[in-house]
Amino acid sequence: MKRIAIPVFKDQLSEFFGECSYYEIFEIDHKVLNKKRIGLPIGFNVTDIPAWLEKNGITDVIAYKVNRNIISLFASKKINLFIGIPLQYPEKLIDDYIHGKLESDKKIIAELTQ
Numbered sequence: 001m002k003r004i005a006i007p008v009f010k011d012q013l014s015e016f017f018g019e020c021s022y023y024e025i026f027e028i029d030h031k032v033l034n035k036k037r038i039g040l041p042i043g044f045n046v047t048d049i050p051a052w053l054e055k056n057g058i059t060d061v062i063a064y065k066v067n068r069n070i071i072s073l074f075a076s077k078k079i080n081l082f083i084g085i086p087l088q089y090p091e092k093l094i095d096d097y098i099h100g101k102l103e104s105d106k107k108i109i110a111e112l113t114q
Helices: 046-055 068-076 090-098 106-113
Strands: 002-009 022-028 032-038 060-062 080-082
Touching: 002 090, 022 090, 046 068, 060 090, 068 080
Parallel strands: 002 060, 060 080
Antiparallel strands: 002 022, 022 032
């Protein structure tokens, strides 16, 4: 089973990973089995988020922009990170994830590699 976290701001994928209102957490096994909303603890720094997600059993994160300095933190926690995903509603993103249709914006990926 996978546990996917999506940072949400104003009911859709947050533009900036560390600046969201809450996370939508989806448990899936070929289909959505469970969905819940959890808020980030007060006072958390963006560099603390990968460890916090790991403690919550997250296997994958869908994001638009992520600070390149924390990408390695996700790798060290063995959390798959999907970057440059278009700003959409979480349910649409999970549907795309399940059906293998998530596509990254090449401009966002290029920004991270420069």
